[in-house]
Amino acid sequence: MSVDRWVVCEQCDAVYTRRKLQPGEVADCARCGHHLYRRHRFDVEILLALTLATAVVFVLANVYPIVTIDAQGSRNAATVWGAVIATWESGVGFVAFLSAMLVFFFPLAQIVLFSYVLLALHRGARPREFRQAMKALALMQPWSMAEVFMLGILVAVVKLAGMMEVIPGIGLWSFAMLTLLLAALTSYDLQDIWDIAERLDDREAPAAGSTGERA
Amino acid sequence: MSRFVTAAELGLLGCHRCGHVLKRPGQGALGHCDRCGATLHRRKPQSLERCWALLIAAMILYVPANTMTMMRTTNLLNSTDDTIISGVIYLWVQGSWELAAIVFIASVMVPISKFIALLTLLITVRRGSDWDRPGRTRLYRIIEKIGHWSMLDVFVVALLVALVHFDVFGRVEAGGGAVAFGAVVVLTMLASMSFDPRLIWDPPARHD
Incomplete structure (x- = not known):
């Protein structure tokens, strides 16, 4: 199966024929303005490197305290998990659940799955559970929502700065980096990864591709 | 405006998950995408009904989200209950009006704009309106993009609860307002995800 000749706008259903784009170019729907497809500046290798960097930063951001506050000698530090546990113990389990999922588990799972998919594509084949991973x-x-949490850190720091000393930790800088790297990673359209995988298949079986190229 | 050909007219179908274009097998069940395995639909199933239900639930919960305590600050002398608005006022009075503005936008303006935008989309689609379709599609894209920023205040409370728990200098606890507000954000996100913007473009005869 080759890369589609057609592209359908997912927001207004208009149909276009696909055109080869230059790196960094984006095709927008002429009818509703939605981004139809793009050709990213990054290729699989850069994306893979970004993913591995994100993994390292994720560990740092979760191991080291984000901020420490000092109220005349008594100190408290917070990490993402610290916030999850504290809200759980404070009796608002739903807030703990949201923080754990949106700021810890989903970013972590994204990093793991991106690594899984990209490592295999880099080696030239689809991973075994490609469909499930992409789903x-x-x-x-x-x-x-790491980026929203990052803004939340800033708001919390300003709220406390008037009352006590706030000491930024390694976790804070790591979290800022994590936000940027995750944004770069997720700017990559998943549909592009599908297209990359299709192109790999074509390269492997050129004969089968050329006979079926009629539609 | 020139006439665009739609997938519906050509008997094509774009997979909502991977973008693969399939030739549509007539009426009835469409089966699965042969590329990514997603269950295929011509339009998101029960889009308008689901969107209405989730939106109404979110609007109802928005009331306790604003009236109940978001967080309670206690020390040896007294205890203060903060709602979303009083938290914004606190930041303003403290002199950080930029952050007051950010929190106000994320916690008040974004959810309310989202309610109004989704109501507008739902009502105009139901009436089969042809008013400014590109504009309404853009409106949908904007609310899809900004919706999750409303979670800001929930995270702020979670962080403050984790940080401020001293014996003498006091402690911060989260209140029911934080739970209600978190639920509002989740519900509005689900509501906008269940809305199908292609309904804005479909000829009126297609739906209901």
Whole structure:
């Protein structure tokens, strides 16, 4: 199966024939303005490198305290898990659940699944559970909220700065990096990864591709 | 405006998950995408009904989200209950009006704009309106993009609860407002996900 000749706008159903784009170019729907498809500046290798960097930063952001506050000698530090446990113990389990899923598990799962998919594509084949991995990535994408949490850290720091000393930790800088790297990673359209995988299949079986190229 | 050919007219179907274009097998069940395995639909199933239900639930919960306590700050002398609005006022009075504005936009303006935008989309689609279709599709894209930023205040409360738990200097606890507000954000996100923007473009005869 080759890359589609057609592309259908998912927001207004208009049909176009696909054109080869330059790196960095985006094709927009002429009817409703939606981004139809793009050709990313990054190729699989850069994307894979980004993913591995994101994994390292994720560990740092979760191991080291994000901020420590000091109220005349008494100190408290917070990490993402610290916030999850504290809200759980404070009796608002739903807030703990949201923080755990949206800021910890979904970003973590995105990093793991991206690594899984990209490592295999880099080696020139689809991973075994490609469909499942892509499905999970698509479902999680809107619910991964590290960047919102980052802004939340800033608001919390300003709220406390008037009352006590706030000391930024390694976790804070790591979290800022994590936000940027995850944004770069998820700017990659999952549909592009599908197209990359299709092109790999074509390269492997050129004969089968050329005979079926009629539609 | 020139006439565009739609997938529906050509008997094509774009997979909602991977973008693969399939030749549609007539009426009835469409089966699965042969590329990614997603269950195929011409339009998102029961789009308008689901969107209405989730939106109404979100609007109802928005009331306790604003009236109940978001967080309670206690120390040896007294205890203060903060709602979303009083939290914004606190930041404003403290002199950080930029952050007050950010929290106000994320917690008040974004959810309310989302309610109004989704209501507008639902009502105009139900009436088969042909008013500014590109504009309404753009409106949909905007609410899809900004919706999750409303979770900001929930995370702020979670962080403050984790940080401020001293014996002498006081502690911060989360209240029911934080739970209600988190639920509002989740529900509005689900509502906008269940809305199918292609309904804006479909000829009126197609739906209901």
